[in-house]
Amino acid sequence: MAIANQHPFDSLTPGRIVDAIEGLGLWIASEPFALNSYENRVFLLSDDDRQRWVAKFYRPERWSEAQLREEHCFLDELENAGVAVAAPWRDGQGNSLHRAHGFYFALFPHVPGQAPELDNPGHLFAVGELIGRLHAVSSQHVFTVRPRMEPLSLAKSSRERVLEGTWLTRSQRRAYARVSESLQQLLTRSVWPIQAAIRVHGDCHLGNILGRDDDFTLVDFDDCAMAPAVQDLWMMLTAQNEHEMRLQLSELLEGYEENMPFDRRQLEWIEPLRTLRLMRYSAWLVARWQDPAFPRAFPWVADEAYWDQHIRTLEQQRLLLEKPRWLA
Structure with a gap:
């Protein structure tokens, strides 16, 4: 056994x-x-x-x-x-x-070094320049067998994965079902056209950008896919207020456009992409729970408090999708 x-x-x-x-x-x-x-x-x-x-x-x-x-x-x-x-x-x-x-x-x-500091304008510019250089090359061809990021199908499968499990209490299940259904409906407004998708890194967070000073390297393309360019940029925008986020975005895009023009209309997709990542993350934890590494690394997934917080976060995303921030 x-x-x-x-x-x-x-x-x-x-x-x-x-x-x-x-x-x-x-x-x-x-x-x-x-x-x-x-x-x-x-x-x-x-x-x-x-x-x-x-x-x-x-x-x-x-x-x-x-x-x-x-x-x-x-x-x-x-x-x-x-x-x-x-x-x-x-x-x-x-x-x-x-x-x-x-x-x-x-x-x-092996790539030595540390992640960029997102409160350092020079680092943001360098990261933007690197991603722009990446996209200048990646936009020249398409993937034929790697996945295409489709927000509606990904949100639906994530929702089903969580609801199929036994993780939620009865009240949490009702709340999650309600907010995730609302998010699915709101995401229908944010489906990007096929021609907007290019080959992207797909998981461009700080842990996958390593270097020293302002010389960085991208690692771990395990999630590379066809998606809009903003997928590789939005996770660099971590500021909590409008002024600081404008500064982050300005440096990031200034570096990016050294190598590749950026369509500002894609900024409308930042909150939908953030919502999708939040939904997929919890579904991923649930889907991988039979791997012994997951209960050891993420024991809090089994706590009611985690799901309470997750539902509150999704509610906040619902409000942002209903009334987009200045970025949109």
């Missing part, structure tokens, strides 16, 4: 990790160090030349082989165009995606 209930990642032992990587012809000089990653399993290691690598073992059945290869080709395209990204290592035959012990995996060069 215990074996039947095992999660696939339970079989990814340190020995198997080393075996998989050394099977590529690299000699591992240090024991793999697990990094904070929950969707996949990611490890920091050094080879016998003291070069540091990040090994990513992909969650089984999340992406197809074709989707993973398209991500890697996208990264190669960006790197060849001079965009600062962490592109995957390729072996002598040109392969970047490898398979061992039932897992797809890839090696990426």
Whole structure:
């Protein structure tokens, strides 16, 4: 019974990790160090030349082989165009995606440094410039097998995932059902045209931008998709008042437009995208709960207080969608 209930990642032992990587012809000089990653399993290691690598073992059945290869080709395209990204290592035959012990995996060069400081105008400008450079390249072609971000279907599936579970009390279920239904209806106003979607990083938060001073690199393109350009920008806008947010936006877009024009009409999609991320995050936690890493990392998901707060946050988003901020 215990074996039947095992999660696939339970079989990814340190020995198997080393075996998989050394099977590529690299000699591992240090024991793999697990990094904070929950969707996949990611490890920091050094080879016998003291070069540091990040090994990513992909969650089984999340992406197809074709989707993973398209991500890697996208990264190669960006790197060849001079965009600062962490592109995957390729072996002598040109392969970047490898398979061992039932897992797809890839090696990426380790990117040292820290996340940008969003109260630093120079950092905001540099991040905007980097994302603009990314989009100047990514807008030249389209993904054929990677997903397309569709707000209505994503909101619907997230809502269903939460309501299908046993996480909510009776009163919380009623409140969540009501507010999530309202959000779905409001999101119908914010469906962007197909031609607005370009290839984007998809999960462009501070943890995926690393560097020193104002020299940054984008890492972890695991969520790259077709979506509007603003998807890679809105998470940099963290200010709580209008004046400071205007300053953040000004620096970010000034840097962005060094390389790529930005359609200001996309600012209308910031709150819808924030709403979608909030809904998807809770649904993601619920969907992944059988992975032992999740109860350990997110124990508060099982508390009523978390869901009370989540419902209040969604109510606040409903008000913002009904009466958009100045950005819209």
